[in-house]
Amino acid sequence: MSTSPTPVRVALLGCGNVGSALATLVAGQHDEIQLRTGLDITITGIAVRDLSIDRGIDVAPEVFTDDISSLVIADNVDIVIELIGGIEPAKSLILAALAAGKPVITGNKALLAEHGAELYKAAEAGGVDLLFEAAVAGGIPLMRPLRESLLGEPINRVLGIINGTTNYILTQMTENGASYQDALAEAQELGYAEADPTADVEGFDAGAKAAIIATIAFGASVVADDVHHEGISTITKSDIEYAGRNGHVIKLVAVAERLAATDGGPDEIAVRVHPAMVPLSHPLAAVRDSFNAVFIEGGAVGELMLYGRGAGGEPTASAVLGDLIDAAANWRAGTHAYFGPLPVAAIRSIDDLESAYCLTLNVRDETGVLAEVATTFGNHGVSIKSMEQSGLGDEAQIIFITHVAPERDVRATLDELRNLDRVRSVGAVLRVVSGG
Amino acid sequence: MSTSPTPVRVALLGCGNVGSALATLVAGQHDEIQLRTGLDITITGIAVRDLSIDRGIDVAPEVFTDDISSLVIADNVDIVIELIGGIEPAKSLILAALAAGKPVITGNKALLAEHGAELYKAAEAGGVDLLFEAAVAGGIPLMRPLRESLLGEPINRVLGIINGTTNYILTQMTENGASYQDALAEAQELGYAEADPTADVEGFDAGAKAAIIATIAFGASVVADDVHHEGISTITKSDIEYAGRNGHVIKLVAVAERLAATDGGPDEIAVRVHPAMVPLSHPLAAVRDSFNAVFIEGGAVGELMLYGRGAGGEPTASAVLGDLIDAAANWRAGTHAYFGPLPVAAIRSIDDLESAYCLTLNVRDETGVLAEVATTFGNHGVSIKSMEQSGLGDEAQIIFITHVAPERDVRATLDELRNLDRVRSVGAVLRVVSGG
Numbered sequence: 001m002s003t004s005p006t007p008v009r010v011a012l013l014g015c016g017n018v019g020s021a022l023a024t025l026v027a028g029q030h031d032e033i034q035l036r037t038g039l040d041i042t043i044t045g046i047a048v049r050d051l052s053i054d055r056g057i058d059v060a061p062e063v064f065t066d067d068i069s070s071l072v073i074a075d076n077v078d079i080v081i082e083l084i085g086g087i088e089p090a091k092s093l094i095l096a097a098l099a100a101g102k103p104v105i106t107g108n109k110a111l112l113a114e115h116g117a118e119l120y121k122a123a124e125a126g127g128v129d130l131l132f133e134a135a136v137a138g139g140i141p142l143m144r145p146l147r148e149s150l151l152g153e154p155i156n157r158v159l160g161i162i163n164g165t166t167n168y169i170l171t172q173m174t175e176n177g178a179s180y181q182d183a184l185a186e187a188q189e190l191g192y193a194e195a196d197p198t199a200d201v202e203g204f205d206a207g208a209k210a211a212i213i214a215t216i217a218f219g220a221s222v223v224a225d226d227v228h229h230e231g232i233s234t235i236t237k238s239d240i241e242y243a244g245r246n247g248h249v250i251k252l253v254a255v256a257e258r259l260a261a262t263d264g265g266p267d268e269i270a271v272r273v274h275p276a277m278v279p280l281s282h283p284l285a286a287v288r289d290s291f292n293a294v295f296i297e298g299g300a301v302g303e304l305m306l307y308g309r310g311a312g313g314e315p316t317a318s319a320v321l322g323d324l325i326d327a328a329a330n331w332r333a334g335t336h337a338y339f340g341p342l343p344v345a346a347i348r349s350i351d352d353l354e355s356a357y358c359l360t361l362n363v364r365d366e367t368g369v370l371a372e373v374a375t376t377f378g379n380h381g382v383s384i385k386s387m388e389q390s391g392l393g394d395e396a397q398i399i400f401i402t403h404v405a406p407e408r409d410v411r412a413t414l415d416e417l418r419n420l421d422r423v424r425s426v427g428a429v430l431r432v433v434s435g436g
Numbered sequence: 437m438s439t440s441p442t443p444v445r446v447a448l449l450g451c452g453n454v455g456s457a458l459a460t461l462v463a464g465q466h467d468e469i470q471l472r473t474g475l476d477i478t479i480t481g482i483a484v485r486d487l488s489i490d491r492g493i494d495v496a497p498e499v500f501t502d503d504i505s506s507l508v509i510a511d512n513v514d515i516v517i518e519l520i521g522g523i524e525p526a527k528s529l530i531l532a533a534l535a536a537g538k539p540v541i542t543g544n545k546a547l548l549a550e551h552g553a554e555l556y557k558a559a560e561a562g563g564v565d566l567l568f569e570a571a572v573a574g575g576i577p578l579m580r581p582l583r584e585s586l587l588g589e590p591i592n593r594v595l596g597i598i599n600g601t602t603n604y605i606l607t608q609m610t611e612n613g614a615s616y617q618d619a620l621a622e623a624q625e626l627g628y629a630e631a632d633p634t635a636d637v638e639g640f641d642a643g644a645k646a647a648i649i650a651t652i653a654f655g656a657s658v659v660a661d662d663v664h665h666e667g668i669s670t671i672t673k674s675d676i677e678y679a680g681r682n683g684h685v686i687k688l689v690a691v692a693e694r695l696a697a698t699d700g701g702p703d704e705i706a707v708r709v710h711p712a713m714v715p716l717s718h719p720l721a722a723v724r725d726s727f728n729a730v731f732i733e734g735g736a737v738g739e740l741m742l743y744g745r746g747a748g749g750e751p752t753a754s755a756v757l758g759d760l761i762d763a764a765a766n767w768r769a770g771t772h773a774y775f776g777p778l779p780v781a782a783i784r785s786i787d788d789l790e791s792a793y794c795l796t797l798n799v800r801d802e803t804g805v806l807a808e809v810a811t812t813f814g815n816h817g818v819s820i821k822s823m824e825q826s827g828l829g830d831e832a833q834i835i836f837i838t839h840v841a842p843e844r845d846v847r848a849t850l851d852e853l854r855n856l857d858r859v860r861s862v863g864a865v866l867r868v869v870s871g872g
Contacts, residue, residue: 305743
């Protein structure tokens with residue numbers, strides 16, 4: 001530790017929720033950080049689109065600029081933090097900063113899930129850090145544990161609740177008996193859900209995060225398009241109640257697995273996001289409201305779970321600050337965190353996976369319907385473990401739990417069921433999570 | 437990333453449960469680690485006391501030596517892993533290795549809790565890493581998140597279940613109605629508890645870990661002697677049942693807090709280990725069996741929890757391997773993780789803390805006993821929130837929940853209660869954890 005502190009000049013791109021929380025946090029923790037690390041970290045430039053808006057933070061006016069392209073490569077900037085989101089211009093700006101030898105910190109999950117491999121290579125080529133703890137699961141330390149603590153761990157599976165909006169909605173449905181529509185409206189009122197909630201409720205957001213988790217956990221490049229995703233908009237109160245009666249809770253889970261190739265080739269990676277029945281005894285079942293958690297199954301470490309706030313200005317700013325201190329210390333030492341070669345992952349298709357399922361059929365209340373449905377399952381070799389019939393007339397419903405079966409056979413079963421005259425519609429399709 | 441791998445030669449001191457699991461893990465993961473980091477890590481020396489014992493691991497006989505002092509400073513050793521435990525010779529060996537410029541990894545909680553500050557200074561002086569993820573909470577990534585991700589976070593409090601033995605015993609008592617004695621005997625049979633269980637059940641083990649957590653979380657040196665600790669041996673089935681009826685579960689918790697000084701001086705640190713009533717809605721309540729978890733309350737990040745296996749050969753070896761890869765990468769880059777100056781912490785005494793309490797009194801079943809006891813509470817200004825009387829004759833018992841009160845007043849109350857003729861004995865003294 002040198003006795004005179006090392007000045008670190010930071011450029012911040014974007015000053016919304018996270019950016020303004022970060023500016024406040026960096027200023028407030030400045031002396032403590034300097035005491036503990038010898039780093040004198042100051043935000044010396046903030047790029048915003050509109051200079052006239054008061055950001056409500058205690059920063060001198062001359063720190064703000066609307067010339068973002070000049071700021072990222074300015075000589076008096078040592079480290080760049082990208083918080084503008086989206087693909088462009090974020091991507092070009094990050095590449096410019098890395099090429100200019102400046103470490104970059106980003107919370108941009110969409111960009112990393114689509115162009116991560118290119119950006120990681122650019123950081124490696126520039127010999128500087130590209131850190132992104134804030135991109136997945138907000139304030140929860142996840143990327144650093146995966147990249148460092150667990151780099152040598154034979155990780156088999158990662159299960160995550162990584163979308164706070166859907167977890168809030170499902171918690172309201174489970175604990176207060178709310179309908180999906182009412183819970184969604186409440187989440188929108190509280191600012192947990194967007195006016196157009198599609199990205200959250202249909203699993204796009206969780207899918208992008210799952211691609212990043214899989215890439216870092218397994219050391220092979222996975223992109224958002226590799227991730228099969230299903231949402232929660234078809235989940236009903238009766239599905240939630242059925243799960244509860246049977247010792248489960250319904251969660252939107254992201255699953256990333258490493259699987260031995262059937263042909264002896266390199267391991268295959270499977271990544272998907274879908275609603276699932278989680279046993280109440282599983283640690284993920286206790287993750288309520290808008291909290292996130294990531295459950296890791298390793299060959300040596302066993303079961304791990306990392307739990308906390310997955311979103312919000314301050315928790316996300318906390319993650320960015322951790323990266324900033326790390327990047328600053330590395331920059332001072334002239335080193336950087338390493339990325340492996342990140343070969344493109346061999347993706348196993350969802351069709352080739354297997355699981356136990358919980359399937360809800362809305363049926364006509366007529367004799368023979370169960371026999372016809374059961375025959376359809378049998379025709380596709382999908383074995384039924386239990387079933388429960390409820391409701392009368394137009395409300396009649398049958399919920400099935402299957403034994404473990406290949407996804408492709410379950411889909412074929414569902415396709416045929418949809419065509420049966422006495423099946424009015426197929427409701428929730430839930431995978432059943434084992435263990436816990 | 438250089439294209440030809442960097443050879444890293446590792447000396448392992450001790451080859452018990454953790455050491456042999458580590459040797460197997462390092463060999464098994466060698467190629468994967470080399471692929472992802474460019475590090476060619478091999479254990480080239482293992483120091484053991486008795487060369488004649490077969491360790492059951494796939495290591496060439498010439499790797500073993502009984503000359504431990506020569507091994508730690510040998511020219512053909514790049515990194516030293518200390519897994520022999522205890523204060524000496526571990527301390528001298530670690531200091532010798534650091535002085536010789538060799539990064540050291542240790543899982544030695546007793547040593548760090550007593551002489552941590554001296555060792556951290558020696559590492560800083562030698563310009564090399566001293567890493568110790570395995571010393572606290574086994575396989576759970578905790579030290580690295582605290583030292584890196586959360587270094588800039590204003591951490592207010594850390595609450596941990598960091599002793600697996602006591603958590604196993606309390607889980608058996610809670611879920612299966614076992615008595616303390618039966619649950620302890622079962623833990624001993626399963627190898628979770630030692631023949632002499634004192635270190636675990638009286639809170640010494642958790643106290644040492646809490647000292648390390650407080651030191652790293654707050655950047656100020658706390659030693660084991662600073663930690664007030666109480667154990668679980670006085671907890672009875674009726675305490676557990678009472679907690680359950682009132683929506684709580686009893687856990688042995690370690691608490692480390694940062695408190696503003698009353699005299700305007702530097703923040704004070706309070707660290708203690710004691711049994712506590714944890715609300716069922718708190719994430720720590722769901723930590724069962726021998727699992728560990730650490731719950732962190734930060735000013736920006738909010739609530740975080742890190743959960744996993746706190747002991748066992750393989751989970752602990754996983755933590756050591758994470759440190760080994762990190763230390764090897766730093767060693768290759770000629771850098772090391774930084775320690776702050778770690779001033780000696782200003783410790784706030786347990787007497788000066790306050791809490792709500794749950795107190796069990798075993799009383800004589802006579803009229804007037806409640807009035808006499810209530811008067812005693814009142815004399816010391818301790819206000820009673822609720823009380824429940826149960827049992828008859830020699831089994832008569834009163835359980836009190838107090839409002840938040842200073843520890844010193846509660847102790848004075850208990851001392852006086854112990855002298856009352858109609859109070860046969862004071863049973864469990866539990867703090868009540870708020871929040872969750």
